[in-house]
Amino acid sequence: MKKVLIIGSGAREHALAQAFLRSDQVTTVIVAPGNDGMTDAGLKRVTIPATNLLELRDLAISESVDLTFVGNEEPLTLGIVDLFEAAELPIFGPSKVSAQLEGSKSFTKNLLQKYAIPTAKSVTVSTLDSAIDVLQDFGLPIVFKLDGLALGKGVTIITDLTAANAYLTELYMQNPTTKLVIEEYLEGVEFSIFSLVGKNGMIIHAPLAQDHKRRFDQNKGPNTGGMGAYSPVRWLSDEVKNRAIKELVEPTINALKKEGTPFSGVLYTGVMLTQAGPKVIEFNVRFGDPEAQVVLPQYTGDFYELISQLMTGQHPTAHWQINDVYVGVVLAATGYPEAPVKGAIVPTVEAVTPLIINFAGVKNGLANGGRVVTIVGHDTTAILAQKQVYNKISLLETNLEYRHDIAYQAVSHEKTPFFD
Numbered sequence: 254m255k256k257v258l259i260i261g262s263g264a265r266e267h268a269l270a271q272a273f274l275r276s277d278q279v280t281t282v283i284v285a286p287g288n289d290g291m292t293d294a295g296l297k298r299v300t301i302p303a304t305n306l307l308e309l310r311d312l313a314i315s316e317s318v319d320l321t322f323v324g325n326e327e328p329l330t331l332g333i334v335d336l337f338e339a340a341e342l343p344i345f346g347p348s349k350v351s352a353q354l355e356g357s358k359s360f361t362k363n364l365l366q367k368y369a370i371p372t373a374k375s376v377t378v379s380t381l382d383s384a385i386d387v388l389q390d391f392g393l394p395i396v397f398k399l400d401g402l403a404l405g406k407g408v409t410i411i412t413d414l415t416a417a418n419a420y421l422t423e424l425y426m427q428n429p430t431t432k433l434v435i436e437e438y439l440e441g442v443e444f445s446i447f448s449l450v451g452k453n454g455m456i457i458h459a460p461l462a463q464d465h466k467r468r469f470d471q472n473k474g475p476n477t478g479g480m481g482a483y484s485p486v487r488w489l490s491d492e493v494k495n496r497a498i499k500e501l502v503e504p505t506i507n508a509l510k511k512e513g514t515p516f517s518g519v520l521y522t523g524v525m526l527t528q529a530g531p532k533v534i535e536f537n538v539r540f541g542d543p544e545a546q547v548v549l550p551q552y553t554g555d556f557y558e559l560i561s562q563l564m565t566g567q568h569p570t571a572h573w574q575i576n577d578v579y580v581g582v583v584l585a586a587t588g589y590p591e592a593p594v595k596g597a598i599v600p601t602v603e604a605v606t607p608l609i610i611n612f613a614g615v616k617n618g619l620a621n622g623g624r625v626v627t628i629v630g631h632d633t634t635a636i637l638a639q640k641q642v643y644n645k646i647s648l649l650e651t652n653l654e655y656r657h658d659i660a661y662q663a664v665s666h667e668k669t670p671f672f673d
């Protein structure tokens with residue numbers, strides 16, 4: 254019987270733990286560090302921080318872990334996979350070098366440019382003067398991306414020249430050598446592809462998902478880590494999905510192989526479907542949060558089997574449900590993302606059943622972080638799944654806050670199908 258270690262602490266890691274616990278082969282899932290909300294049968298927590306790589310490696314050895322799955326990006330960019338592999342511990346994820354696909358925007362932009370993979374035009378600068386020069390060339394709106402991990406806060410989109418100048422002046426006053434990627438603004442429909450990439454380059458694609466990054470309804474307010482998601486995205490055709498895979502995902506995986514740093518693990522491709530075709534907005538090297546909470550429950554096969562076959566260079570067949578749409582709504586603390594207030598009452602598993610609840614910022618039964626839980630329902634249409642989740646939320650006793658329009662794109666396509 255198998256033991257799995259999951260690294261991370263959020264609702265995504267909770268959904269990963271549940272996906273592994275559904276496997277008949279898995280008896281125990283250890284989550285490090287996890288959170289107080291994770292109380293499922295078979296789930297054990299060890300409170301080692303996700304960035305303490307040496308202690309995590311020692312835990313995997315002392316617990317005789319069969320497979321380690323990394324939920325969040327930080328340990329990956331710090332090189333956890335290289336460390337575990339040096340100790341011959343099975344781990345699913347990219348090496349430190351290929352994790353730069355998420356960790357360094359300039360690394361990614363250079364790779365995409367070198368291999369002519371469609372993405373927004375961009376220039377990397379590190380002085381105020383060169384930033385201002387580029388500003389003239391790109392037009393408005395304009396996109397600024399800080400290099401390095403930014404936890405969803407590194408991207409600024411500005412629509413007028415005065416504000417753009419003010420942003421740059423402020424930025425370079427704080428640090429005169431800031432590395433900044435300046436990018437053309439892409440107009441279009443945004444969606445995410447999650448690809449599980451095996452050791453031999455075998456790729457399994459999960460159903461498409463759409464995230465809702467802005468804090469408030471109708472995409473108003475600041476960017477967040479994600480306020481809700483749904484999957485599959487039925488109104489995007491197979492043709493669109495396959496084109497994005499052929500033109501963006503596969504060429505990137507091939508490019509990393511050619512560079513001598515083959516990618517393995519979860520590749521998250523953020524796609525903008527523009528009038529000129531699909532273009533890469535960003536890559537991440539792990540599942541999205543909250544996208545994982547709506548994608549993983551759709552796996553009807555043995556998830557442990559799938560991942561271990563990918564890790565050992567086999568060619569597994571994947572099994573995803575196709576009958577339902579999954580909708581996940583994040584409940585967040587008041588003040589998220591700027592200054593989340595602690596202490597709100599957190600909904601219980603019992604109050605939410607039969608829907609799924611995945612816990613994130615929870616300590617001693619109370620809210621202790623920005624995003625606190627994700628509640629996930631599913632039904633035959635997005636309209637029904639959305640109703641189901643919001644009906645349940647309306648019955649909960651909590652003053653956590655949430656968006657009221659998650660899956661609106663799918664709902665509006667169901668109400669007005671474009672083939673009518």
Ligand code: AMP
Pocket residue numbers: 373396405406407408436437438439440443466476523534535
């Ligand atoms: P990122 O942190 O790279 O995921 O960017 C956050 C969000 O900013 C994305 O989900 C997009 O909605 C938006 N964004 C990033 N780059 C661009 C771009 N070049 N054009 C338009 N929107 C963008």
Ligand code: GLY
Pocket residue numbers: 405464478479537540541542543544
């Ligand atoms: N939901 C967006 C992300 O995980 O990066």
